[in-house]
Amino acid sequence: MLLLFVAGIIAMLCLPLPGVGAAGDRDALLYKVEILIPPKEGRDENADIQQIKQTVEDLKDIKVIFAFKELGNPSIVLVLDVEEACSWPQLTGFLSRKGYEFSVASLYRCSDYSNRLGFNLPDDAWTYSFQDENLAMVTKVFPVGDLSTLEYNERLKMTFQQDLAILKSGQKGVCFRILAEYPVELVYFAPVSQMKVEAIDESLASPGLYENEVKRIQNLANYTAVCQGD
Incomplete structure (x- = not known):
């Protein structure tokens, strides 16, 4: 199950994200981020997706393992390796300002x-x-x-x-x-x-x-x- 990510509070306090494993667990830093661009009158979904794409490419101190676009839907799926919680505002601040819906789940390698x-x-x-x-x-x-x-x-x-x-x-x-x-x-x-x-x-x-x-x-x-x- 996907965990609701309260971006503003976590971004400000730089606290560890919910669902993180114990210290020393190398998979505790892996996350799946799902981003949905909600329909809105006058919204250019293609332009929004291109902007998300550029933002993801420019992330610092966050390793982007995978970045996917769902076919037929304005939805993005990311798999990220986040070494420092304080790196999150690069992405979450942008998503919050744009009014996109997004959620985060911690991952573990199969x-x-x-x-x-x-x-x-x-x-x-x-x-x-x-x-x-x-x-x-x-x-x-x-x-x-x-x-x-x-x-x-x-x-x-x-x-x-x-x-x-x-x-x-x-x-x-x-x-x-x-x-x-x-x-x-x-x-x-x-x-x-x-x-x-x-x-x-x-x-x-x-x-x-x-x-x-x-x-x-x-x-x-x-x-x-x-x-x-x-």
Whole structure:
């Protein structure tokens, strides 16, 4: 679940963001930021997205791991490595002034999470850079139901085993866990054609195992204008 980010207070006080892990946890500095440009009379969404794009490119002391634009919607998804909380106002101050809706969630690398569950999933099996490709963002939520902790963890381990087999077959992709309690939520980014998006949607239809959502995205750096079929 996405955490509501009260930008003004945190920006002024430079406090750690909610949901951050314990000190020394290298994943405690990873965040997913979702930005929505709400409809407004006279608003030029293309110009707004270009301005967000430039702002993201100019961030200091914040490593932008991924920056995506959702196809067909005025929505931006960022994965950031924020070393210092006081670096946030560069982004949040801009978003607040523009009146954009945005939320923040702490992230945890799936490889680290899988390893803690007892299944070795090497971090270098994932891909942390995508070129000008057709991309998808896949979100999986694993309901707890009446499962025991052991059964729940085994279901997650099975998912990571399947992930590793897919990666070994040549599919590129990367996975993060939303850093929260339960249910566990995993977020994947992967290159995929439109035909494969439909196939993935069908393959993810696993009643009782997890709920899923698939969105088509593109690298924000490649975004030019809505007239190109976006």
